[in-house]
Amino acid sequence: AQKQAYSVAGHIHGKASINNGYLGTSVLKLFDSTVATVGMNEKKLDMAGMKYNFVYIIPSDRVSLMPGVKPIHLKVLFHGVTGRILGAQAIGEGLVEKRIDVIATAMKFHAVIDDLKDLELAYAPHYGIPKDPVNIAGYVGGNVLSGELKQVPVTAVRDLVEANAFIIDVREENEHAQGRLLNAVNIPLTQFRDRLSDIPKDEDVYLHCRSGQRSYYMIRVLQSLGYDRVYNIAGGFLGICRYEYFKDVMEQRKAIVDRYG
Template identity: 55%
Template structure:
């Protein structure tokens, strides 16, 4: 949708039960609906499983059949059950400095507008044709712009026998926000070629 805005949703849950403990949501517009849904589940001692199965009213012009809160629950369940692993953007500088194998799975034109200094650009659309460029045993870290495509890439790689793969949650957008602030207040050397906040 051309006039839609990106929703940032943080969901907090208990280990190992998956009981929902809290949430934060930020969007240009109204995030109240999502927080109300999660607040209701908290009051009812709801879990990630409950949130995953929740049927939420939608209309094709305004939302999708699976609401962002359903997707948040699915991601939480994948993490809870060890279906995939992730690292935060706060660890990316260390990964870059230590020469970790990082895949930027954004398309080439996105990559050229700005990236960090060491990634291999393998767009998600080319991933299956370029598996031979990815090491099997050492850790492999994947990011895109917002973590949606990198999540898909991690699952695709795991399905093809790559067992040491991590999603960088927050992805390049998160890296830019985190690094920009610290770069500005400390004057340290940048690890990105250009910040990208769009």
């Protein structure tokens, strides 16, 4: 509305004004969480028939030693060929909106997903982490765009569980015991080198941890050992539980986790 009012005022006074369109950046408070968005979402991209890919990460909003640190669920959508950023959504109780503001600014200058990793953003333990969530999205997105990292969304996990796909939970045993996918095999990152014989090379293998970072580490090592059918479950167990809990409640369906994380 402010931009439109500025254009109208300029027109009244004979000042040329060009409307370059709108990204639709917005933010709202939802109970204790902040929800923010910019640009296109997956539903709109699907309707437009556009080829796209995504990053879904769940980093902390600040350094873990700081009081009140909270996770941020951040998804960035980008063109599947050029990497141009098409939209982003984020939710969390922490510092969510500033990450969307950064991405909105990058989009205004036609940034590609790889550009996000090079942004120099203000850092102090009270306000962020050394690699900001926006930077992390750039690193992960670059790997996805180049084909170095293969991934599946949390929306596909139920089908994998029901098809009895080979899913590895790379979290530690105590984490696995506190909540797990029903048919996931627990092979912690700290033990997997001694359990390589338990991981098949002749079928697709899907890995998850709490948020996606440890499973990524294991995937890169497995790739170096000749495993080329390994996929990261983007968003990890936290992302799976957030999606599945909502769908389970709304559709009254049987859970695929023994306890939501």
